[in-house]
Amino acid sequence: MPRRSLPVKTRAVHKYPTPGYPTRPQALADPELLAENLPRTWRGRPEMAGAVVAFLALNACQHGSSKESLAESEVRLSGAAAPVFVHGEGRGAMGCVVVSPPAFLSEEEALQVIGEELEGHHLVLTQFDIPIEGLTFGQKEESWTSENGEFLSEVFDDPDRPAVTFTLDRATADGNVGVEFVSRKDYHDLGGPRNYSTVQGFDLLEISGRLSVDLGQREDGCYYGVFYDPMENYGRSNWMEPTHQMHATRADAKERSEELLRLQVRNFLTWLEGQGVL
Amino acid sequence: MRCRYCYAPPHGGAQMSLETGRRAMELACADSEASCGVVFFGGEPLLRKGLIRDLVAYGQELQRAGRGRFHYKLTTNGLALDEDFLAFAVDNDILIALSHDGVQEAHDRHRRLRNDRASWSVLESRLRALLAVRPYASIMTVVNPDTAEHLHDSVEYLMQEGARYLIVMLNYDAQWNNASFRVLRRQLRRLGDSYLRWTRADRRFYLSPFEVKIASHVDGHCWQEKRCELGRRQLSIDPSGNIYPCVQFPSAGAESEWCIGDVRGGVDEERRSAIHALGQHKHDSCANCALQKRCAHTCGCLNWQATGRVDTVSPVLCRYERSMIPIADRVAKVLYRERNPVFLHKQYNAAYPILSLLDDGQTSTP
Numbered sequence A: 001m002p003r004r005s006l007p008v009k010t011r012a013v014h015k016y017p018t019p020g021y022p023t024r025p026q027a028l029a030d031p032e033l034l035a036e037n038l039p040r041t042w043r044g045r046p047e048m049a050g051a052v053v054a055f056l057a058l059n060a061c062q063h064g065s066s067k068e069s070l071a072e073s074e075v076r077l078s079g080a081a082a083p084v085f086v087h088g089e090g091r092g093a094m095g096c097v098v099v100s101p102p103a104f105l106s107e108e109e110a111l112q113v114i115g116e117e118l119e120g121h122h123l124v125l126t127q128f129d130i131p132i133e134g135l136t137f138g139q140k141e142e143s144w145t146s147e148n149g150e151f152l153s154e155v156f157d158d159p160d161r162p163a164v165t166f167t168l169d170r171a172t173a174d175g176n177v178g179v180e181f182v183s184r185k186d187y188h189d190l191g192g193p194r195n196y197s198t199v200q201g202f203d204l205l206e207i208s209g210r211l212s213v214d215l216g217q218r219e220d221g222c223y224y225g226v227f228y229d230p231m232e233n234y235g236r237s238n239w240m241e242p243t244h245q246m247h248a249t250r251a252d253a254k255e256r257s258e259e260l261l262r263l264q265v266r267n268f269l270t271w272l273e274g275q276g277v278l
Numbered sequence B: 001m002r003c004r005y006c007y008a009p010p011h012g013g014a015q016m017s018l019e020t021g022r023r024a025m026e027l028a029c030a031d032s033e034a035s036c037g038v039v040f041f042g043g044e045p046l047l048r049k050g051l052i053r054d055l056v057a058y059g060q061e062l063q064r065a066g067r068g069r070f071h072y073k074l075t076t077n078g079l080a081l082d083e084d085f086l087a088f089a090v091d092n093d094i095l096i097a098l099s100h101d102g103v104q105e106a107h108d109r110h111r112r113l114r115n116d117r118a119s120w121s122v123l124e125s126r127l128r129a130l131l132a133v134r135p136y137a138s139i140m141t142v143v144n145p146d147t148a149e150h151l152h153d154s155v156e157y158l159m160q161e162g163a164r165y166l167i168v169m170l171n172y173d174a175q176w177n178n179a180s181f182r183v184l185r186r187q188l189r190r191l192g193d194s195y196l197r198w199t200r201a202d203r204r205f206y207l208s209p210f211e212v213k214i215a216s217h218v219d220g221h222c223w224q225e226k227r228c229e230l231g232r233r234q235l236s237i238d239p240s241g242n243i244y245p246c247v248q249f250p251s252a253g254a255e256s257e258w259c260i261g262d263v264r265g266g267v268d269e270e271r272r273s274a275i276h277a278l279g280q281h282k283h284d285s286c287a288n289c290a291l292q293k294r295c296a297h298t299c300g301c302l303n304w305q306a307t308g309r310v311d312t313v314s315p316v317l318c319r320y321e322r323s324m325i326p327i328a329d330r331v332a333k334v335l336y337r338e339r340n341p342v343f344l345h346k347q348y349n350a351a352y353p354i355l356s357l358l359d360d361g362q363t364s365t366p
């Protein structure tokens, strides 16, 4: 008999979502489920009808005492969200006094990168902009005050703006894997404070971390990946360059951001593998 | 045949006598009111058709005398499966499981004849003849690292030939590595897509990797209890009448620790219990695993085949389970959400096999 060591390893799966279909007792708690969904070839055959009714009654007897419910919402699905993988600063500011502004990636550019990486592992994102019921973010405002020469920030709820329901950027057709790219555009909708002064700060990394925790608490069977814009900046020395050179340095910064984003996605793929999804 | 992955390759040419077979049957039914399953396997059991006929006749004799009840199954490579034996099998309700690895490229890689000739083309007519009388006959396909790339096409080919009951097993003893697993996983995903397509087309079939893993969730409350337990539910007997806890172990020989008795003296219960206890060993590596209730890591026979130890889980099995369970769950989730009638009845209606046969106008059980 073999006594050799094998090149693949045993590895426990630490978290696995409850599958998105019921157990037998849950299913049979709804007497209609089977009776109302007869295979096509069974329908319209009188000799089958009697047999089906008799056997369904038998199923019901075997499992009738179960109190588990079929209702899909009651089939408990656990959720899982990957931690945010840190590649890139994800912080910065825009405004009149900022000398080294970040180069933001657009949603399209970022989702292109994410899609490419996932497709390399046969994960195709065919669902777009999926509202995630029950996950809302109150809108915040930030103001600065000066005390003894020191600037202090104060964040409070913005009374003029209603809470925003979170919309997931992309998911696979079966809803098993979902991704969100946290861009500059998302910042306020995800609870990042608005600043009505001439400088607006962005902390996409922190916002992403909070979003990942919220998604991880859901029980919908989806594996979520939250990525953020690394926000590579132009570099101070280049700021004074002529416009065409500035475009070039911005393009360089965006390229660096894309590479950092790719690393985030690759970490996510490794995490998915660890979860047994890949 | 000389299949390269055989776990019981021919050695010594020992043959079971009628007397040994009879004693085995008597022993099997001695303590049981229930119908005993007798599985003829080898080597190649159809090399001893006469013995099989005699033992089935003996089973009927015992039954008439009120000493036992039996049902039969036979696992064959199909080479000696002729019309005559098929008729006998149908008459006596013997279930036949045929070993077949699917498309020619996969099948001929390992399933070789004694002179190392390929066997696929010889089997074509046998496969069709079997499926013509027994569409629900089990077709058992073994996947090796070097045949994994053909898995999807092999299953599709067998389905096209009319097979409806497909058992797909990995050769856990083979040298799997990351690359071959990646290939396997891609194939399993493709199979998942085809499973969706076939189910949506109202096709009735059983495809073991999916059915077993879906059942591990659907019947999660009792799935582990239903599983085979080393040395408890099923024993294996070698040609000389020595008894072992499962099919892999006769190759260890009568002198080994795995021999737990013989048909004359009966089962050494102390030894059997010790082996059973070994099989119940809780694997440290699995203690914190979220899949442990759905995984076959408790199969001591399989662990022994792959690692040489009953109580050491096979890394190949682990990797396979981690790949297969999410794929099966994805497929099941989609079909459940669609309220696909064939899926719902197959997975949740205990009478589905019988109702399907009624629908088919078949009389034999799958």
Ligand code: SF4
Pocket: A010, A011, A012, A013, B285, B286, B289, B290, B291, B292, B293, B295, B296, B297, B313, B317, B318, B319, B321, B322
């Ligand atoms: S998947 Fe691996 S670690 Fe988990 S129970 Fe199975 S063998 Fe053990």
